[in-house]
Amino acid sequence: MGDAHGPTVVIGLGRFGSAIALELTRQGDEVLAIDSSNRTVQALSSELAQVVTADCTDLETLRQLGVGDCRHAVVAIGEHLEDNILVTSLLVDLGVPDIWAKATSAHHGRILERLGAHHVIFPEQDMGQRVAHLVAGNVLDYLRIDGDFALAKIRPPRDVVDVPLHRTEVRSKHGVTVVAIKRGDDAFTYATNETVVSRDDVILAVGHSDDIERLVGDG
Known part of the structure; x- marks a missing residue:
């Protein structure tokens, strides 16, 4: 548009x-x-x-x-x-x-x-889903992209911390892709296979809503 x-x-x-x-x-x-x-x-x-x-x-x-x-x-x-x-x-x-x-x-x-x-x-439904995730404390921000596909701003679960992303099971186990990372006050930068995420970082993860929720639940 x-x-x-x-x-x-x-x-x-x-x-x-x-x-x-x-x-x-x-x-x-x-x-x-x-x-x-x-x-x-x-x-x-x-x-x-x-x-x-x-x-x-x-x-x-x-x-x-x-x-x-x-x-x-x-x-x-x-x-x-x-x-x-x-x-x-x-x-x-x-x-x-x-x-x-x-x-x-x-x-x-x-x-x-x-x-x-x-x-x-579906503005009311989409906003309702977003607020529900924020209220529950599961994610820092949430956007439904299409159907049950979503983009979530989250604290990294233990599965992805301190090892390069290609060595984690975030995609094979959870079906979720980490697309960007934010460290401290820095701006978001694109994640690569070699990116190592720290516990205090913030990540953007994309995938099906249920898969993102399972990933967060394992945090």
Whole structure:
């Protein structure tokens, strides 16, 4: 998602949609932000260059706003399921080549995929998983990448400490790959087969969620 390949339209400016629109704008991307609430639009008008009040469940309205010319679209409508689904289908009809749609459940997500959404986002579920890992104290940070595949920032378990990574069983035993390491106040650096991890280091590990949890559990 980004301006390198054309503008992005963000439809629905609740907490999730407005955060996306503001961050894309901060990155220098061209953003068209739309919401049905005039109050919401007015609140964001000083921070977003193109923010308009409109009913995006109407195909002609989307055409008039130039949505069909956008390279990327984010459907961030959360409260009204029917509107979320209808807007996604209209974006497909307009031929928008990269559609990201917010889903509130697995069933909702399957509907969006069948309609033609290229990416289905589960913000509440993903954030819930991340916070659960942080609360449990298992990891320092956690990001679900796709399905049950995740990237975790963790303290190194004893299996990977004080020996080169190629001599550990982290991949063969746990199915997890250590991709980066942070030592003290230094920045993260890429890990290699010869990298030796110390107990006080922080590592980035990628793998299936269950495998990462087993690795952390062995720490």
